Each structure stands twice: as structure tokens, then as C-alpha cells.
Amino acid sequence: FTEMMSLDISDSAQIYAAFVVYLDLLEGRNWHEVKHVGVAELQLVCLHAREKEQDGLQVMVPVPVHILLSHERLREIMKKASLPPDDPSTPLSVTLAIVESDSTVVYYKVTDGFVIPDPPDNTEDVDNKQWRKKRKKLLK
Secondary structure, three states, X not given: OHHHHOXXXXXXXXXXXXXXXXXXXXXXXXXXXXEEEEEHHHOEEEEEEXXXXXXXXXXXXXXXXXXXXXXXXXXXXXXXXXXXXXOOOOOOEEEEEEEOOXXXXXXXXXXXXXXXXXOOOOHHHHHHHHHHHHHHHXXX
């Protein structure tokens, strides 16, 4: 926390939000290599972290719930806080970590363009949905 306080960020609520997200990622979710990075021109503390050891770095942008974000501000954050993707065809992305006053954190991934979602991890869910569709057709 003291290292975050020493960054050139004047908003103490933003620093507190970053610390809450830091603890959530590191201790609550067991993410790897969680590091704080000050972005003075945006007055933000961003976090770079890996969900799994072999995953690429993701950028978390902690934001207190009372802060209003415009489209222009989101675009500015996307351009200045995101990491360049390994694959040039991959759009820029950051994850907004919205922090409530009770330390609840809600994560929203924001990308610069449309991204096709990954297939579900649990193939049973997919099989159940397909089965339900077939069943509906049979019952008609």
C-alpha cells in the first residue's frame, strides 16, 4: 500500500481501490505476478497480473464505484493503459475493476472491438443446451 501511495497519483480513493483489487487478485483469486503500475497522465494505478502462470499479462484498471467514466475516458484508458497484444490482430483490452465502498469488486473486460468468446470449459453445459433444443423441437 505504501508503494502505491508513493506513486504520482493524487486521488487517494483510486489508490485505495487499486489496493483492494490487488488483495482480491493475489489472495482471493490466487492470480500470479500481480504488480502495480502508476499511469500518472491518467491518474490511475493499474495492475498487471496473470490468472494462471502460463497465461499472458492482463491489465486491471481499478476504479472506485463513484467515478463516472465517459466513452472518451474509456478510450483514453484503453490506449494508454493496455499492453500491446502478442498477436497484432487481437484488439486492445483492459479489465475494469469496479470497487464498491464495502470492498466488493466487480470485473468488466473492455475490448477495442468485438471479440468472439471462448468456448465454455464445461462441455456438459453445451451438451445440455443442445439436448434441450432437440427436446423442444420434438415436443412441437
